[in-house]
Amino acid sequence: MSMPFYVAPEQLMKDKADYARKGIARGRSLAALVCEEGILICAENPSNTLHKVAEIYDRIGFAGVGRFNEFDQLRIAGVRHADLKGFSYSREDVEARSLANAYAQMLGQIFTHEMKPLEVEILVAEVAAARADDQLYHLLYDGTVVDERRYVALGGDADSVAERIEAGWTDELTVAEALRLATSALAGPDRTLTGDDLEVAVLERDGVRRCFRRYTDDEVDAVLAGATPPPAANEV
């Protein structure tokens, strides 16, 4: 009878983590910034149809980096979690914190029990009436939750993107300034990004019900060129 090779648990976890990190590093980054009018989520994404940034619930948004099919699965699981909860209790009872915990459980479970960890990092953001109460949760491939206050960067290049955001950060950013800062932070010193390369959405602070609003490529280009951002949608 053949004996399976013994692998130390530390080694096993390290290998899985390395594997996941390598997968995530291959993808492009994204950033989310708390600003006056809400929470801006800006991702580098040349596709117009495969979204990295999406709506989960009235005031909750989602963004993912890494393997598309994996974070899209998580996105749908989040929509289901939120809609079921809102239907069973009330729309007010759907919160980002509980959703982030549910994601942490899923990611942690898969990281420890499955052969292959998910090669993703995700963001759960909830906009509040006052900017001090906005919530940003950054979830890693192994289920670690990081609670951020002002901005967060995800993806392979996250550290340098975060450094560039920090360099340009002020506490009174408007949504237009936040978009310009996020774009230059994602681009770095050697590139320029346009609306076509970006996927931008805002969780609007003054929204009545569904606060998630996507910007079209043209709207992004207009704001980057210095125009004022489009008025809030206030959708049903």
Added chain:
Amino acid sequence: MFRAEDDPGPSFAALMARAGVQPPVPSPVAGGHGLDITHGTTVVAVRYAEGVVMAGDRRATSGNLISHRDMEKVYPADRHSGVAIAGAAGPAMEMVRLFQLQLEHYEKVEGQALSLEGKANQLSVMIRGNLPMAMQGLVVVPLFAGYDLRRGLGRLFQYDVTGGRYEETNYAATGSGSLFAATVVKMGYRPDLSADDAIDLVLSALFQAADEDSATGGPDPIRGIYPIVATISAAGFDRQSNESISARFASLIGRMSTESGGSATVTS
């Protein structure tokens, strides 16, 4: 997360079934017809040049009593469609809530809203699901109307208890006062009504329905309760303010009393 073979897809109803949170269907009770169940009454929808107007009175009745004076019967289903309810109020409101969620859930999961046709069919399935309750007297018959973004026009749909879906070209009404309301709309309808004229027409229809049917509520200036009216056009679902409806009623009533010395002649 679900495995690929038992994934409920974008349907919220299928998701509820998988998650085991489906609302229980009451088992048949002998003599259930004797209960006085709260009923909502007259709702009407009219097509105009840029879309559809939907309106509903505010009265809910239990038997011969008024149980509620400011019930809402016209709801947005999503950005470009609305649903108006008549029949047993409890199941009807639950159906609207589920219908709204079904459309929103589909839109979020798929990243794209259902077509208007698809939404109308979804509602049809839900009404059919209510058939066992309808057999016991809990009948729900909504109207569905919306702006079809793909075809660029307003469309409206009527239903029967079994979920039968009937698209109407110009107008539709349902509920206890619907005969009167539909007649008024029929007399005043012209193709290419403006939004203003269409709103005045549905208000006059509801006024006449309330005049003839005890279960339909008329305008109530003492409490400031007026019918709910919404226009649905390319710009989306837009509920008219209570003040604007109150002003329209004032001029409608003014016109009727000067023209006919008090007899309620239909003018729009």
